[in-house]
Amino acid sequence: xxxxxxxxxxxxxxxxxxxxxxxxxxxxxxxxxxxxxxxxxxxxxxxxxxxxxxxxxxxxxxxxxxxxxxxxxxxxxxxxxxxxxxxxxxxxxxxxxxxxxxxxxxxxxxxxxxxxxxxxxxxxxxxxxxxxxxxxxxxxxxxxxxxxxxxxxxxxxxxxxxxxxxxxxxxxxxxxx
Amino acid sequence: xxxxxxxxxxxxxxxxxxxxxxxxxxxxxxxxxxxxxxxxxxxxxxxxxxxxxxxxxxxxxxxxxxxxxxxxxxxxxxxxxxxxxxxxxxxxxxxxxxxxxxxxxxxxxxxxxxxxxxxxxxxxxxxxxxxxxxxxxxxxxxxxxxxxxxxxxxxxxxxxxxxxxxxxxxxxxxxxxxxxxxxxxxxxxxxxxxxxxxxxxxxxxxxxxxxxxxxxxxxxxxxxxxxxxxxxxxxxxxxxxxxxxxxxxxxxxxxxx
Numbered sequence: 001x002x003x004x005x006x007x008x009x010x011x012x013x014x015x016x017x018x019x020x021x022x023x024x025x026x027x028x029x030x031x032x033x034x035x036x037x038x039x040x041x042x043x044x045x046x047x048x049x050x051x052x053x054x055x056x057x058x059x060x061x062x063x064x065x066x067x068x069x070x071x072x073x074x075x076x077x078x079x080x081x082x083x084x085x086x087x088x089x090x091x092x093x094x095x096x097x098x099x100x101x102x103x104x105x106x107x108x109x110x111x112x113x114x115x116x117x118x119x120x121x122x123x124x125x126x127x128x129x130x131x132x133x134x135x136x137x138x139x140x141x142x143x144x145x146x147x148x149x150x151x152x153x154x155x156x157x158x159x160x161x162x163x164x165x166x167x168x169x170x171x172x173x174x175x176x177x
Numbered sequence: 178x179x180x181x182x183x184x185x186x187x188x189x190x191x192x193x194x195x196x197x198x199x200x201x202x203x204x205x206x207x208x209x210x211x212x213x214x215x216x217x218x219x220x221x222x223x224x225x226x227x228x229x230x231x232x233x234x235x236x237x238x239x240x241x242x243x244x245x246x247x248x249x250x251x252x253x254x255x256x257x258x259x260x261x262x263x264x265x266x267x268x269x270x271x272x273x274x275x276x277x278x279x280x281x282x283x284x285x286x287x288x289x290x291x292x293x294x295x296x297x298x299x300x301x302x303x304x305x306x307x308x309x310x311x312x313x314x315x316x317x318x319x320x321x322x323x324x325x326x327x328x329x330x331x332x333x334x335x336x337x338x339x340x341x342x343x344x345x346x347x348x349x350x351x352x353x354x355x356x357x358x359x360x361x362x363x364x365x366x367x368x369x370x371x372x373x374x375x376x377x378x379x380x381x382x383x384x385x386x387x388x389x390x391x392x393x394x395x396x397x398x399x400x401x402x403x404x405x406x407x408x409x410x411x412x413x414x415x416x417x418x419x420x421x422x423x424x425x426x427x428x429x430x431x432x433x434x
Contacts, residue, residue, distance in 0.1 A: 030315070
């Protein structure tokens with residue numbers, strides 16, 4: 001509830017004081033099929049995928065890459081075979097997660113920039129890393145990474161252990177081998 | 178392990194870095210213009226009624242000859258501080274088409290406060306025909322419809338200068354220091370003492386540009402003041418709620434942490 005209320009406060013600040021901060025002035029101009037804007041830019045939450053779309057020189061492959069960026073999330077259970085689910089106990093994965101987040105931020109930035117010069121090169125690098133993370137890194141990490149030992153039970157720290165309440169079966173025993 | 182607060186700050190930073198970059202990317206292409214102090218800036222900003230009324234006068238006497246204001250009706254002018262009789266008098270200066278009457282005919286009548294602001298031209302083609310092929314855009318959403326908003330409009334209106342050496346300006350076009358491409362089809366609309374302010378303020382060109390920009394900012398978002406007032410209340414409420422939740426969370430989890 002505390003987290004939700006922090007989020008609501010930030011959201012309310014944006015809604016009431018910066019309602020146009022994430023829009024574009026073009027949205028206030030009446031649509032005219034005879035005049036298209038000089039640059040088209042999607043809403044900010046589509047920018048990473050827009051950057052991926054523009055990073056690929058081929059039209060069809062670009063569209064495929066853009067949708068693959070989402071589709072790759074659906075096969076995550078088969079890509080990430082690590083026996084440990086929580087990133088808190090996977091030291092290398094934890095670092096790679098932040099690198100991946102940085103990559104997404106970079107893609108967002110590049111999606112908003114014009115597709116020319118250094119921006120094209122950078123967005124190609126970032127796109128390659130985006131797919132590298134899912135297709136190469138995740139399966140490889142689940143094989144080579146040694147996770148830290150899991151706590152015996154999640155119920156123990158929460159319920160305070162030994163205060164009379166019987167702890168549930170150890171979580172490690174329920175984890176997939 | 179990374180604390181909850183640190184994570185939150187990191188995500189916030191990500192958001193704060195990404196979004197402004199994403200939205201200002203486009204305006205980087207236009208010519209930079211100075212930003213101004215506006216009474217309606219910031220979370221507590223309000224419109225200055227005197228400025229709005231002067232700006233309305235400039236719009237009515239200058240801009241309205243070419244530019245429509247389609248989303249504003251006469252009764253909206255109460256926001257500017259006009260009373261009912263003044264608005265009726267302003268509306269009565271205009272003729273609008275109404276109908277059909279009992280005979281099926283359209284007829285002209287004097288405007289009433291519930292009418293929308295009448296457009297200067299019946300359609301876009303008529304507007305182009307009388308303006309050398311250029312279409313004067315509708316001004317109702319102008320401040321939000323241009324990158325830079327009020328700052329840009331003010332810079333544009335006060336940015337008509339002599340053509341600098343080495344610049345070519347096409348026939349029927351005018352030089353403007355801040356218009357993208359520097360060639361604008363609108364001749365400088367404002368001149369010193371072009372209008373005579375009712376409140377005695379000296380009508381310099383920059384004064385008129387300022388006033389009419391403020392008026393257009395109001396026309397773009399007439400309920401801005403209400404939005405900000407509501408926002409302050411909502412934020413205060415949420416902050417109090419957040420503090421309560423924080424301490425109740427601390428209490429509930431005190432055994433664990």
